[in-house]
Amino acid sequence: MVHGPSLRSDKDGVALLLAVVFVALMAAMVFAFLYEMEVEAVFAQNQGADFQARLAANSAVVNGMMVLAEQYASMLESGTPPVDSELDGSQWHLGVAFQPLNEATMRASISDEFGKINLNAVVNLENGELVPNEPVINALREFFALRSETNYDPVDAIIDWVDYGDGDAEEPEGAESEYYQGLESPYACKNGPMTSIEELLLIKGITPELYFGDPEQEQEPLSEYLTVHGDWQGRVNVNTAREEVIAAIIAGHTGSQDIAAAQQIYDEARMAPIDNASQLQQYIPETRVETDRQDNLAGGLTQNMSDANMRSLRRQQQQQSVEAMFRFNSNIFRIYGDGMMEDAGVRVEAYVFREPYDPADIEEEMSRLGTQYQQEFNDLPRQMFRILDWKIVQ
Secondary structure, three states, rough: OOOOHHHHHHHHHHHHHHHHHHHHHHHHHHHHHHHHHHHHHHHHHHHHHHHHHHHHHHHHHHHHHHHHHHHHHHHHHHHOOOOOOOOOOOOOOOOOOEEEEEEEEEEEEEEEEHHHHHHHEHHHHHHHHOOOHHHHHHHHHHHHHHOOOOOOOOHHHHHHHHHHOOOOOOOOOOHHHHHHHOOEEEEEEEEOOOOHHHHHOOOOOOOHHHOOHHHHHHOOOOOOOOOOOOOOOOOOOOOOHHHHHHHHHHHHHHHOOOOHHHHHHHHHHHOOOOOOOHHHHHHHHOOOOOOOOOHHHHHOHHHHHHHHHHHHHHHHHHHHHHHEEEOOOOOOEEEEEEEEEOOOEEEEEEEEEOOOOOOHHHHHHHHHHHHHHHHHHHHHOOOOEEEEEEEOOO
């Protein structure tokens, strides 16, 4: 009995001490929170227009994604073949016009990356072996020949930049790390897929003049014709590609440069969406079929039957040729989100991958990069959009 009051007193003292410590910790947390909020408020106030402009730019990108989502939903409801065209009723390519956001203004512009030539498609990794994608390589050579009056061809240097290896033989006009390490400001050759179109400025022979174009000749920057986020096989969306891209792709596959045919295809795609290869066959040079006529005369077929078979075979091969050049829909888009507040302006550049995709195509292409990358891709959760790149460009 003597120790009872003492025990209760000890317990009360511990409880009081714990309460004091708890109150002190809470007071410290509240103080820290209030201090942080005050710092953020002061920071936001000091940033002022820049902060609001950046917020508006980010919101503009999100609004651009909503436009693409609505366009895709509308395409599904129509039941028509999946086509991404600038003639789409949703007018997705117009993006989002100027809209107010708080005290700032935002705007979004959208372009199709599948309407451009994919630089990363110049080589494929198949079963551990590097395989040049000759049609895409030839298409790039044709593109630069059309763009520049000089005889210099930077394609060899582009191949060396992305070809996964530094110990292989250089292309005739290419360059590996030895060249880049010898520059005044040395750096290593990438030797892997490009992650940004601006990497072109690091590659031998790509001058700022070549990259940004000649305004007097109405040349836009290379980023409007070339991409690092395009179709894995090097195909382009004929509904959104420019004349120069269409001409280069046709020449890369057929060896025949026909600017007039490219212009006709471009004009047709802006009169009505193109959704199948048969609509383009009349503009593409006919594939020559090297077959011994006698091999097709088995089974008592007549001469006329053989001619019909040959014509059918030519049409089939021509259609396959067109399908190897062009596609009619897209998965990856570039969104520019612009935010403006007083004298401040911010632009966010985002590359977004929009579902759906063909799992067979993805599996095939990922396998070329190795099982590690393929597994990393497969482990990603399915969602409407994936952000491939997001950065402030101005």
